[in-house]
Amino acid sequence: MSLPKEFRYSEEHEWVKDEGDNLRIGITDFAQSELGDIVFVELPEVGDDLELDAPFGSVESVKTVSELYAPVAGKVVEVNEDLEDSPELVNESPHEKAWMVVVEPSDKSQLDDLMDADAYKEMTEDE
Amino acid sequence: MTEVKRTPLFPEYEKLGAKTVDFGGWDLPVQFSSIKEEHHATRESAGLFDVSHMGEIDVKGSDSEAYLQKMITNDLSKVKVGQAQYTAMCYEDGGTVDDFLVYKLKEDHFLLVVNAANTQKDFDWLQEHVEGEVTLTNISNDLVQLALQGPKAEKILQKLTDDDLSKIKFFRFKERVVFDGIENPALVSRTGYTGEDGFEIYLNKNSGSDLWQAILETGKNDGLLPVGLGARDTLRFEANLALYGQELTKNITPIEAGLNFAVKVKKDVEFIGKEVLKQQKEEGPSRKLIGLEMVDKGIPRNGYEVLKNGEVVGFITSGTQSPSLGKNLGLAIVDTAYTNVGETLTVQVRKKQLEAKVIERPFYKKS
DSSP states (O other), rough: OOOOOOEEOOTTTTTEEEEEEEEEEEEEEHHHHHHOOOOEEEEEOOTTOOOOTTTEEEEESSEEEEEEEOOSSSEEEEEEHHHHHHHHHHHTTTTTTTTEEOOOESOOOGGGEEEEEEEHHHHHOOO | OOOOHHHHHHHHHHHHTEEEEEETEEEEEEEEEEHHHHHHHHHHEEEEEEESSSSSEEETTTTTHHHHHHHHHSOOOOOOTTTTEEEEEEEESSEEEEEEEEEEEEETTTEEEOGGHHHHHHHHHHHTTOOOOOOEEOOGGGGGEEESTTTTTHHHHHHHHHSSSGGSBBBBBEEEEEEEEOOSSSSEEOOOOSSSSEEEEEEGGHHEEEEEEEEHHHHEEEEEEEEEEEHHHHHHTTTTTTOOOHHHBBBBBBBTTOOOGGGTTEEEEEEOOOHHHHHHHHOSSSEEEEEEEESSOOOOOOOOEEETTEEEEEEEEEEEEEETTOOOOEEEEEEGOOOOOOOEEEETTTEEEEEEEEEOSOOOOOO
């Protein structure tokens, strides 16, 4: 699967999509393929604050639990409710249907600290 | 760092693009396609596993049976040549050294199939206690072990041999079974670790890849898939087959783990651990293995605490979302006071305390 050029990527395998005032966050195709069959996604609630690099939820595969780390700080304005009943969407459509949260960033310049698609691709190829 | 070991089948995983992980020092496939897919294939059709990492210890000599009777908790005197038996081997305090299968090859010749990570520990423990005319040999590196499991296992394997496999009953085996086009004969037993019908096949390592390929090819049209350790774990978990290191450890006795059927305290032999195990079996252990189903949303995992009214009363030994039942289930060792079916308990899932209830075991039984 190709990595969308317009996204930014974190070392913890989240993607961030700039939607103007808000940022949409999910996990990458690489992350879902490493985890295998996703069976449970735990997300924060609308109104919660995300702290930069702190865990804000988790993704569980049959085998393991993996924490989600906030790639940016901000307030959660939207949560993907579909993942509660259909966690397999993370495997099927990690970059689109399985977005996890939308946040209103407290400092949008944090985006500049994330990788672009080429840098992320290089990182995952080294793993 | 010691070097990671590979079974003779490793090149086969690579051909199939399996994802491998370090499992107790072995580079083994966690999955070939998807854990769920491989799990369902084994329940509905058949799955082929490379379990060559398992240890094999050969026990030979005129005193072998008497000696093994002292080492293990089950009763070998009832086992005939051509039969296999599941047993535990314990320390003096009842804690578990390992759990394994004993194959009775001849009156004075046995094969123990032990957990990979315990092979050296078991061998040393067995060697330390040798009495009489007994010779132990670790033959783990000479053999490959394949497991073919699932309702179509017999149909598929029968296409490859003239030996009548239907004559091999549960926990029985046959030696020198010849498979078409395979150089070395095999020992085939009707045993397994999935809760399904099926076979475990032992043969010379030089024939491992040939038999692996032949079974995969023959079973293709019946929906057979190669299966990794991920689904091996979910399959054994649903059937409540103990995993050493989780349900059984040096701190957990086989009685606590619910394996009463493999502990024969009436056996007329003073086997190691008998005193403690006899007391636990007769009076009931103070803690024991239960099955839990999550009521709240969350998945219990190995090591999570189990609580009652805010007090820790036990711990999760294994847990996952059951692929066959679609429920979030766990096995736990819990104070006996809280082990009745229907009892409500709490599981500490990271920062949250989530409700769970005690349910009947095993979770899955083949129909």
